[in-house]
Amino acid sequence: MLCHSAKASKLGCENWSSSENNNNNAWNFNFNNGNTNNNNKNNTNYVRAVRDSSTKHFYTGRHYACQCFKKRKMQLTLFDIPLAKIELEELFQAYFECRKNKRNTANALAFEIDYENNLVQLCEEINSGTYKIGRSIAFIVDKPVKREIFAADFRDRVVHHLIIGKLNHLFEKQFINDSYSCRVGKGTHFGIQRIDRFIRQCSVNYTKDCYILKLDLQGFFMSINKNILFAKLETFINEKHQHSDKDLIIKLCKQVIFNDPTKNCIIKGNKSDWADLPQTKSLFHSKPNCGLPIGNLTSQVFANFYMDSFDHFVKHDLKIRYYGRYVDDFVIVHENKEYLRNLIPKLSEYLQSELQTTIHPKKIYLQHYSKGVKFLGTVILPNRIYIADRTKGNFYNAIEKHNQIARDHKPTKEEQQAFQSSMNSYLGIMKHYKSYKLLKQMIFKNLCGWWWNYVYLSGGIAKFEMKTKTV
Secondary structure: OOEOOHHHHHHOOOEEEEEEOOOOEEEEEEOOOOEEEEEEOOOOOOOOOOOOOOOOOOOOHHHHHHHHHHHHHHHHHHOOOOOOOOOHHHHHHHHHHHOOOOOOOHHHHHHHOOHHHHHHHHHHHHHHOOOOOOOEEEEEEOOOOOEEEEEOOHHHHHHHHHHHHHHHHHHHHHOOOOEOOOOOOOOHHHHHHHHHHHHHHHOOOOOOOOEEEEEEEOOHHHHOEHHHHHHHHHHHHHHHOOOOOHHHHHHHHHHHHHOOHHHHEEEOOOHHHHOOOOHHHOHHHOOOOEOOOOOOHHHHHHHHHHOHHHHHHHHHHOOOOOEEEEOOEEEEEEOOHHHHHHHHHHHHHHHHHHHOOOEOOOOOEEEEHHHOEEEOOEEEEOOEEEEOHHHHHHHHHHHHHHHHHHHHOOOOHHHHHHHHHHHHHHHHHHOOOOOHHHHHHHHHHHOOHHHHHOEEEEOOOOEEEEOOOOO
């Protein structure tokens, strides 16, 4: 049995000893040069745990951690212990992706203080099978609609990014072109433009009749069957992921999917926040082995994967040309209204039998294209696309929220950055559509005068920029 100090194990340091070779000799291993030998126990080399070498080598950043891990892999190899299946470099990449928009959170800051050693430890936990998912923070958000959010611990978010980094390129090959959620270059704007294009093509530039069927799923995230999801995902990985870490990725996916964050979560806010939230939208009321937490990257991508078979059923089995989906919100355009009406039971049967999901009975929309369709925060009408009233209201509420901060106190640098991020997200959406007059009115009429001391608009009304001097 290999003996080593706890600190040596963590940092991959040099001096180790092993069990006896025979009654007279013990095995000795030197990690400085890789030499192994057996020494008589009468000599000074005793079989015992040893301390770190007195000579310490200091490195900084990614280089140090990667060197430690590579040395650790060499040690394990020489003792015929299975090699680590996740490279530390991969975990570093996942970490840097994870922290892009979460760097100022308390969990992210705590992890970053010693992120090299934290990543080394996390990597060893994953590869040794000792990794366990931590506690999530549960809270309610009101905008754009009331939802229950579970914020995973930061180190778990790193694992989520690792999983998606491993699988996303395979998903992209599998997904149809017209699924618009959590895909690079195929977000909300792409989806809106595609539906607008479908209507134009089906109506031959608005010269012929065509109709729009828009459906929504009831309590989608809470209704996702974990057994079905994992079975689909396991089969997919076994078929498509041709790498040695296949089994480990499957194990991590299983851990993430079947983890129940409600069993060990921290409630942020008041329990009364959940009072008027429908049970179909809460993980606390979901059926056994059902439901994915909203807030995790894996939940978003896995939900898209969950619906992929439905996408292929619509496109290839039913041979529907004009179809697009964003999460659980999907649109079909066709020249025949009765065809669309008769399509609803077929879609419902597939969803119930194969995915155990249900079409929302109060969110079935079937109308002539001339009346428009609400989709992803916009209203798509012939020759024009407008911002939906809900999006306008959310933008106004965001302005008022930041105005209230400015009235209460001089905003901190972090609050100024939050203002910039929030405002620019709305500007980024609205700039694509007929909204110049609306933006001009909402910004210049409603934005508190204090903010103009620290921000300015560039590109007309395209983007808020921070002035050089900020507090």
